Amino acid sequence: MKKFVMIHDENLCIGCEACSVACKNENQIPSGVFRVQVHAKMKGVFPNLQTDFTRASCVMCEDSPCVSVCPTGASFKLANGITLIDENLCVSCKYCILACPYNARFLNPITKAIDKCTFCYPNRVSDGLTPACVSVCPTDALIFGDINDNNSEVNKVLASKSVEYPKAHLGTKPKLGFIKNTKGGRYE
Amino acid sequence: MQRREFLKGSAFLGSLACINPVLSANAFTKGDKKSVFSVCEMCSTRCPIEISVKDNKGVFINGNPKFSTNKTSVCARGGAGINQLYDKNRLIKPLIRVGKRGENKWREASWDEALNLVATKLNEIKEKHGASSVIFTSKAGESHTHMSNFACAYGSPNIFSHYSSCPITYNMVLEHTYGGGLSRDFANAKYIVNFGHNLFEGIVISDAKKLAKFAAASDTKLLVLEPRFSVVAAKADEWLPIKPGTDVAFLMALIHIWLRDEKYDKEFVNEYCIGLDELKASVKDTSPKWQESITGISADTIERIADEIYKAAPKVVIDWGHKTTTTYAEYQRTRAIAIANALMGNYEKKGGIHTSKNTNTLNKIIGEDIFPTLDNPSNVFKVPNTPRIDGAGEVGNKNYFVSRKHGVLMDIAPAILSKKPYPIKAWVNTRFNHLVNVANVNESLKAINELDFIVSIDIYLNDFSNLADVVLPESSYLERDESIATIGNGYYMRNKAVEVIGDTKSGFDIFRKLASMMKIDELYTYTTIDEYRMQQAKGNVDLLANLKKDGIVTYKVPSLYLREPKTIKEFAKTYPQIKDKIDSNGELSSLINFKTPSKKIELFIEKVENLFPTHGCLNTTDYDVFKNHEFCLTSGKTPIHTNAHTQNIPILNELMSESPVWINETKAKELGFKDGDLVYLENEFGKIQVKLMLTQGIRPDTLFIYHGFGRNTPALKNIHEIGANDSIVLGSRSGYVCSTMVTNIGVDIKRA
Numbered sequence: 001m002k003k004f005v006m007i008h009d010e011n012l013c014i015g016c017e018a019c020s021v022a023c024k025n026e027n028q029i030p031s032g033v034f035r036v037q038v039h040a041k042m043k044g045v046f047p048n049l050q051t052d053f054t055r056a057s058c059v060m061c062e063d064s065p066c067v068s069v070c071p072t073g074a075s076f077k078l079a080n081g082i083t084l085i086d087e088n089l090c091v092s093c094k095y096c097i098l099a100c101p102y103n104a105r106f107l108n109p110i111t112k113a114i115d116k117c118t119f120c121y122p123n124r125v126s127d128g129l130t131p132a133c134v135s136v137c138p139t140d141a142l143i144f145g146d147i148n149d150n151n152s153e154v155n156k157v158l159a160s161k162s163v164e165y166p167k168a169h170l171g172t173k174p175k176l177g178f179i180k181n182t183k184g185g186r187y188e
Numbered sequence: 189m190q191r192r193e194f195l196k197g198s199a200f201l202g203s204l205a206c207i208n209p210v211l212s213a214n215a216f217t218k219g220d221k222k223s224v225f226s227v228c229e230m231c232s233t234r235c236p237i238e239i240s241v242k243d244n245k246g247v248f249i250n251g252n253p254k255f256s257t258n259k260t261s262v263c264a265r266g267g268a269g270i271n272q273l274y275d276k277n278r279l280i281k282p283l284i285r286v287g288k289r290g291e292n293k294w295r296e297a298s299w300d301e302a303l304n305l306v307a308t309k310l311n312e313i314k315e316k317h318g319a320s321s322v323i324f325t326s327k328a329g330e331s332h333t334h335m336s337n338f339a340c341a342y343g344s345p346n347i348f349s350h351y352s353s354c355p356i357t358y359n360m361v362l363e364h365t366y367g368g369g370l371s372r373d374f375a376n377a378k379y380i381v382n383f384g385h386n387l388f389e390g391i392v393i394s395d396a397k398k399l400a401k402f403a404a405a406s407d408t409k410l411l412v413l414e415p416r417f418s419v420v421a422a423k424a425d426e427w428l429p430i431k432p433g434t435d436v437a438f439l440m441a442l443i444h445i446w447l448r449d450e451k452y453d454k455e456f457v458n459e460y461c462i463g464l465d466e467l468k469a470s471v472k473d474t475s476p477k478w479q480e481s482i483t484g485i486s487a488d489t490i491e492r493i494a495d496e497i498y499k500a501a502p503k504v505v506i507d508w509g510h511k512t513t514t515t516y517a518e519y520q521r522t523r524a525i526a527i528a529n530a531l532m533g534n535y536e537k538k539g540g541i542h543t544s545k546n547t548n549t550l551n552k553i554i555g556e557d558i559f560p561t562l563d564n565p566s567n568v569f570k571v572p573n574t575p576r577i578d579g580a581g582e583v584g585n586k587n588y589f590v591s592r593k594h595g596v597l598m599d600i601a602p603a604i605l606s607k608k609p610y611p612i613k614a615w616v617n618t619r620f621n622h623l624v625n626v627a628n629v630n631e632s633l634k635a636i637n638e639l640d641f642i643v644s645i646d647i648y649l650n651d652f653s654n655l656a657d658v659v660l661p662e663s664s665y666l667e668r669d670e671s672i673a674t675i676g677n678g679y680y681m682r683n684k685a686v687e688v689i690g691d692t693k694s695g696f697d698i699f700r701k702l703a704s705m706m707k708i709d710e711l712y713t714y715t716t717i718d719e720y721r722m723q724q725a726k727g728n729v730d731l732l733a734n735l736k737k738d739g740i741v742t743y744k745v746p747s748l749y750l751r752e753p754k755t756i757k758e759f760a761k762t763y764p765q766i767k768d769k770i771d772s773n774g775e776l777s778s779l780i781n782f783k784t785p786s787k788k789i790e791l792f793i794e795k796v797e798n799l800f801p802t803h804g805c806l807n808t809t810d811y812d813v814f815k816n817h818e819f820c821l822t823s824g825k826t827p828i829h830t831n832a833h834t835q836n837i838p839i840l841n842e843l844m845s846e847s848p849v850w851i852n853e854t855k856a857k858e859l860g861f862k863d864g865d866l867v868y869l870e871n872e873f874g875k876i877q878v879k880l881m882l883t884q885g886i887r888p889d890t891l892f893i894y895h896g897f898g899r900n901t902p903a904l905k906n907i908h909e910i911g912a913n914d915s916i917v918l919g920s921r922s923g924y925v926c927s928t929m930v931t932n933i934g935v936d937i938k939r940a
Contacts, residue, residue, distance in 0.1 A: 011404040014388035014419050016827035017843050021267040024839060025248050031842050046852060046884045047429050051422035135260045136250050136267055138393045139400035183423050
């Protein structure tokens, strides 16, 4: 059984939003809403500064609050770890938006259903392609693959680098990990 | 102007395509879905791309996986090519002005009528005032080629590209110093010194990818000198917030230290360089202490850095950047970078700088025609040998070293206004937004109003087009075929992905048609782009077929550095023809060829010294960009937009819909400003109203703006009168020797 994992290397990420544009075009996301964005945050006092680039999208929790609270079963999980939404079952009650600790869900103004990142499973990954964001990333900051495949790129990264998970203390066990930014903050 | 609902039109075309899917040579892969391999045009870089097309509608763009350097990568702008194609504000019919100039009153016209009007007017003007009275401006790339061919056929020498507003300096400096262009080996370097070459915002994917990996590696050092904490600064191992305009002082002190301590590659300099004595004299007094008060970087720091770079050499790149338009002393700044590289002996070394090994060069190195080469059907067109308005290429003129095919944009408006050296009557522009991208907008506006006739070719009704008499809508790059171009050791080609939306034509067809209508086409050996391509390929149909099918053809060749014995040995295994050229020390010195007058790297340039006294070697004349103003306004690129080209595209506009001015938070509070306050930035050239963005990420004496906003064109509905056009406060005086536009400029802030 495949188990999909995505890793965002914050050291390689340059915040260019190529991922965001690719996602919107691939998944026909209307204006005003996003499945993925990269947030750039500068901190410190001149000249001791640091800019972090963090990915804002669904983190594919193994223990998904959005699935537990969904009253209609519209939010559901595949055995490969990907959480999806069945538009036909969604009644837009927004319980899942409230339950999601990652602020990753939104109301799609066209479909009127709740929407979020799908790791492009229905349209690309199930065909053997990589998610649109991973495919276009100019600096290869996104790594995607099957954790159950010993030779996969994600396993190589997990073996060689320290990968953290957003809000790990909540115990939701995300499948979107990140490599923390180490640059910035030490100047003359 | 009527709003044209061509989305409806494209849906209609889409349904036709289902019935009769005859589109191009590309095979359909899955029902009515196909991939077309082509070349991006969302900026000037030209990345190879793959376009997914469904029902004749472009749906997704990623990099061409067959191009191993980029693979499927594409930036936000590249991905948004689809959204530009279907932008409702695009031009899709020729327009003829009916109101006063700039009043934005138009009527739609047929191509026959519009082109006839252009042909008649241009013929009339030539007869009355001579061909030189028409000027021609263009963006980079193929638009420039076809426009230049037409201008030459017409008989005007006044041809301009975007060169002087962007890369002119590094091109000229490398030509003067090394005899030609060079590449930077970002992938294998150990130490990179970056003077604000922000590859993470002004993205060139192949270089950005290498630099990102370099920056993330633990055994390399990226040093960034820049007044702003940009993304490239944020990824640096060390960031020095240098005072704007003072790079030249830092570099001259660096060179001073190396020469003082004799820490440079003496063997290389003795063998391959001339002018060491003049260089020594020019940096005699530029000590670490001297630069301290100019740059704001301590003497200790620069001593440490000089040592670090020397120890890492030759795996060192001192990066000359891309947009080389900082100060009037830009030529000296970039020259100092070129010289610093030479002293580190990194030429033709792995991890240093090297000549590009394209198919032509490889054939020469190997001594056999192994790889196919191209012909250039445009070669027959020569710029007329008559005086230009900017004097480019003329002895005694400040623009002597500037190519007569590129010219100096900032000299256009003064020439029109002064009628010197002769009156200008008309302006033909293709895809270049002179009123946003060129300094001194107020002067340009006055000049444009003096003209009898203006033609603008564009995909939007841009600020410049808005003042034209005839606007010709060009097809977007996804709707047109183009010629073959060189990439790395191979070729690539722009292939049409979808049928034309509305009634647009390619730049190629527009200029070719005009030339035939005006009966000035005797030099043209082609009428269609297919004929042009075939002449380029010298009848090599296999090459053409592969370029149509895959968009790119590259040849697997081992990498080769002419002073790196290991790579030479490897190369000789595949190409034993080079064996007898290898020296006893394993290098290929007989192939090292500097095309300068001295056949050496020129640390001192006699031909420059003769024409521009004191500029033959390094100096610090006029590096000051503040000129008695409190702040220096700097500008740069964002990864979301390309210069003044993409701001209206809905998906990109949503990500970045305006451009406030960065100001240091502490300084702003001292002055009583809050985040979002409206202010005027003002100087002797003009005044712009901007919104302030308070941030810690900039020096207290520096302001920064992402260039490209502040449009007057009502047709650009998403950006009309939003943000500020920074070119309004830039002066039209250019840099010494290189004639570059100067984009770092002194301004004062006044409350609006």
